[in-house]
Amino acid sequence: MTAARMRDDRERRPEQGDRDEGRYVDEDEYEEISAAEAAREGLRQIAGLTGKDPLGVTSVQPTDDGWLIGVEVVEDHRIPASTDLLGLYEVDLDMTGSLLGYRRTRRYQRGKGDGG
Template sequence: MPPEERPREERRREARHDEDRHRDDRHHEERPRTRPREERDRHEQGHEREWPRRSALDARGAARSAARHVEGLTGRAAEGVTSLERGEDGWIIGIEVVETHRIPDSTDILAEYQVELDDTGELSSYRRTERYYRGRREDRT
């Protein structure tokens, strides 16, 4: 049934209903968002509560990121992760790399790189800390 054929009272009710719904929506949009009183008081005093910072990167992600950085910088594939430590502002990871392949494999020359990453996995620093023949690293300790 076309709108003009409906009874006038029904059309008025519909219009009032639409108007009320619109007014409610506008009321919700205009209402300012408030914080709990304790939080407002701390904020006004300049004493925001500091929540413990969580790293955006977990240990496995940090190791993968470090290996990718070393591979990109040295052009050599990472052989493995030798150490992993959570630092103050990120991660400190040891990555082992084959620097020279030889025959037999037991005479390969390997190196360990220490990589420091920030909490997002970006490289802060890296350096080669040690070079040794495969299987003879323990002799150097």
């Protein structure tokens, strides 16, 4: 992440306790994120929350409240790698990229995701 990007993030997302003239920061003051930014944030959140190795983003869907991001992760590394156990997670983000929730929707062996 570049220094300019980090500065922009700090300006866009005030600290939780920040107040402006005696009032709490309004969500309208936050900047909405793009689909690409939501995908990166969903990937980052799953890696941090589960401690698993993310393989990549599988889907990005806008919702009424933000974004629903699909992320595939390696649940269990096995030998050979073709027998790894994978998981598909859904990450729910609001319009500003803040985590609302996540859940694992599927668990499957590598190479047998759709066909079973």
